[in-house]
Amino acid sequence: MATANIAEVFSGIQGEGMLVGERQVFVRFSGCNLRCRYCDSRWTWDQHEDCRVERIPGSSSFVFVRNPLDATRLLSIVSDLRGEENLHHSxxxxxxEPLLQGDFLAAFIPMAAHLFPMTYLETNGTLPDKLSQVIDHIDIVSMDIKIPSTCGVKPDMEAHRRFLLAADRKHVFVKVAVNAQTPAHEVAEVAALTASVDRAIPLVIQPATVEDAADRIAPAALMRLQAAAKEKLETVRAIPQTHKMLGAL
Ligand code: SF4
Structure with missing residues (x-):
């Protein structure tokens, strides 16, 4: 049976992107193929001996389950977190990067899908071949494009284009984190790439949550980035990370 290395599982409120505010059960996979400068999930880069599972939503009180987890064990955990009430959007x-464990996802998602109204994938959008393993079972894709000014990595636009083409038959949106140093052309390139696949794909411009106030993008600069992207795309929203404001997971 396929197994996975999982960092954490919890029930919480989505804090980013087009579904901000929706309640979800989160399954956070260990391992990433990128090394973004401002990564707020660095602790997931390495494999963990144990997966932490939040006992009571919002409590930050965890029980620990030995990795790797097989699909049956993970199904039991997400089923418990879902509970009997119909609280979860997805x-x-x-x-x-969950798609690094695409074989496991391809086996697990069909087992778990009936427990939730929808399935939702958050990804850095660099592994289009892996997406093809699971896209039949995913309802919504949130695809990040990491840009040099915030993440220190040069995006592989051809990989992102192929990824978006594969995801566009489902609900998909693109998310890009920006800060005070983000030049307009970086967001313009993201908007152009997205529009080259489908002008109707929404773009979320996400002001990076930063410790140094000098890195925080000013409202006027954010609005300029949004206006430029709006020339190419039908929907462009500026949405900060609301879970960071709440102090939530
Ligand atoms: S893709 Fe996401 S998890 Fe991976 S390094 Fe970048 S910000 Fe961190």
Whole structure:
């Protein structure tokens, strides 16, 4: 049976992107193929001996389950977190980069899908061949494009284009984190790439959560980035990381 290295599982409120505010069960996979400068999930880069599972939503009180987890064990955990009430919009697969464990996802998602109204994938959008393993079972894709000014990595636009083409038959949106140093052309390139696949794909411009105020993008600069992207795309929203404001997971 396929197994996975999982960093954490919890029930919480989505804090980013087009589904901000929706309740989800989150399954956060360990491992990432990128090394973004401002990564807020660095602790997921390495494999963990144990997966932490939040006992009571919002409590930050965890029980620990030995990795790797097989699909049956993970199914039992997400089923418990779902509970009997119909509170969850969807189950969210996140990371790290969840598609690095695509074989497991391809086996697990069909087992878990009936427990939730929808399935949701958060990804850095660099592994289009892996996406093809799971896209039949995913309802919504949140695809990040990491840009040099915030992440220190040069995006592989051809990989992102192929990824978006594969994801566009489902609900998909693109997310790009920006800061005070982000030049307009970096967001313009993201908007152009997205529009080259489908002008109707929404773009979320996410002001990076930064410790140094000098890195925080000013509202006027954010609006200029949004206006430029709007020339190419039908929907462009500026949405900060609300879970960071709440102090939530
Ligand atoms: S893709 Fe996400 S998890 Fe991976 S290094 Fe970048 S920010 Fe961190």
């Amino acid at each position: 189950i969210c697969f996140t990371g790290g």
